[in-house]
Amino acid sequence: MPTTQTPATETIRKGPLSRFTILDATRVRAGPTAIRTFADLGARVIKLEIPPGAPGGDDMIGGRDHNRADYENLHRNKESLTLNMKEPQGREILHRLVAQADVFIENYRPDVKYRLGIGPDELRAINPRLVYASISGFGQDGPYASWPGFDSIAQGMGGLMSVTGKPEDGPMRVGIPIADLCAGHFCAQAIMAALLERDSTGEGQWVQTSLLEAQIAMLDFQAAQWLIDRKIPKATGNEHPLTVPxxxxxxxxxxxxxxxxxxxxxxxxxxxxxxxxxxxxxxxxxxxxxxxxxxxxxxxxxxxxxxxxxxxxxxxxxxxxxxxxxxHTVDRMFDDPQVRHLGMARPMHHPELGDIEVVGLPMQFSRHPRGEGPMKPAPNQGDQTDAILADLGYGCEQIAQLRARFVI
CATH class of the missing domain: 3.30.1540.10 (formyl-coa transferase, domain 3)
Known part of the structure; x- marks a missing residue:
């Protein structure tokens, strides 16, 4: 059954997904985007971060200090556990968490999870009900599987830049990281589908997507022009390629x-x-x-x-x-009366920044109003480490020893 464990220092957040626990081993943007959906809908999300002092560091976009607005918007409603999964004791902690979790998500290069010993087979052997999710740049296998994934690279290879901008200006990147964002949203859909399927089979499974696949899927009718009509779509600037004006x-x-x-x-x-x-x-x-x-x-x-x-x-x-x-410019967009009516700017109180706003989830539920329950600020690194380990049965002395050895 899905976990119903209550965190020692947290109150269960309301929402349609509040019965699920998710272990988030992702970094940068695509993975955190996928899991933000679950966090906003009430799931308990434990973000796994490399401990301070351990090799590797944390690849957050801009970091907490360099781009605090982005960090707060991307990682709200989560808990943070520092955990060095390269260490045997770190993997032991992970295994205890996996035994109680519903979802584990990662966006390492495809080979990294196997070198760490945390691949889908290893973790699903501990918990067969686990849904294991992976996001990569170009797929889990194939000739480009080892390439590092980056949004603008996927935009170019996925055809989007060839149909964006004015014809005379050449290929143009879209003004948002659309390959990252869409990969995250498609991954969230895949996870939800696997959780639904698990209700009938009792087993989880491994779901995958990539920046390249997501970008190609988003081409939609532009891709269909080639696949069906064998017509290569061109950039038309602000104009629609198939209808005028x-x-x-x-x-x-x-x-x-x-x-x-x-x-x-x-x-x-x-x-x-x-x-x-x-x-x-x-x-x-x-x-x-x-x-x-x-x-x-x-x-x-x-x-x-x-x-x-x-x-x-x-x-x-x-x-x-x-x-x-x-x-609209972005400021005028948020001041638009319809946008204000929809509540897309969600209020949140931050202990350091005061009263701020973040971008709301673009979904409405009749039994779970968007404003139900306060938004939680993004956690500082390791904020919930001690409480999470205490829930797993670790004592204060054990936790101190793990921290001294940079396991947490």
Whole structure:
């Protein structure tokens, strides 16, 4: 059965996943992103960190001091246990934790877990119900398995950079670590699927994903253009490759995003812009024709959009049923009334930083409201080490000896 052990110094957080315990041996971003979902949904997450003074160090993005905002946002709602898994006594502690856990996740290079003796076979021999999850750069085997994984490398190799940016500017990286983030989200989905399957079989399993696989999956229709139509998609900047006019247009006081997809939407747009004659303009009669005459269409639409403000056009176009919206900077986005209504900025009290906010989980549950229970700040390194070991039966003298030998 899933563990129901209560931490010695913690109160069980409410949430739909509060019955699960997860051991998080990941670093950098993809793995912590996967497990943040579970932590936000109430699971007990124990983050395994290399002890101070032990070789190896901690590969946190920016570290706690260099990029505190990122660290707090990525690692909230977790506990921290310092543990040197290279030492036999460290692995013994890990084995005790595994016996009670539901999930173990790692994102080492594929061979590292076997050298440490913590591979899926070893840990699942201790607890057959364990779901073992792995994230890598390029897969657990194959010609690139040993390559170090990094987000921008996966963006390039996964095809995304070839379809991003303006054609004249060459390949362009997306402004967020999308390969890392999507690998994390896909891994979370795989873990949840394995936990559901375990309910019927009684056994866990090994689930895997990689930055490269996640990035390719996110290409979606761009990948389908090649796989099915044998068409190599190209970069089209802010515009949609298959429908026009869709993209960013200048207004009298800024810019607006427009998405007039299909013939009905094109007709509504022309009427809202007071240029109904464009519907009958030669070369403008269908999406394929407008794609062929992209520059002419955009010039005709853009000329009209520059005559009013973004707010005026947004109100007018939405009333006509044409999808559109302003383009916010991050500060203005969080100040948007709909974003405030959705509660995407979650309040959190931090003992050093005071009252701050972090990005909320983009999910709503009718029986587990998003604001249920306070958010917990990201732990300092080893904050819960003594309490976790005490729960496992270690006495104060044993804990002191383990710390002196850099096992914890």
């Amino acid at each position: 869709t993209g960013v247009f200048q207004t009298r006081d800024g810019h607006i995003n427009l998405a007039a997809i299909g013939q009905n939407m094109w007709r509504r747009l022309c009427e809202a812009l007071d240029v109904p004659h464009l519907v009958q303009e030669p070369g403008f009669g269908s999406d394929p024709e407008r794609v062929q005459n992209r520059a002419r269409v955009n010039a005709a639409v853009g000329e009209v959009l520059r005559t009013r403000t973004t707010a005026e056009w947004t109100e007018r176009l939405l009333k006509a049923g044409v999808p559109c919206g302003p383009i």
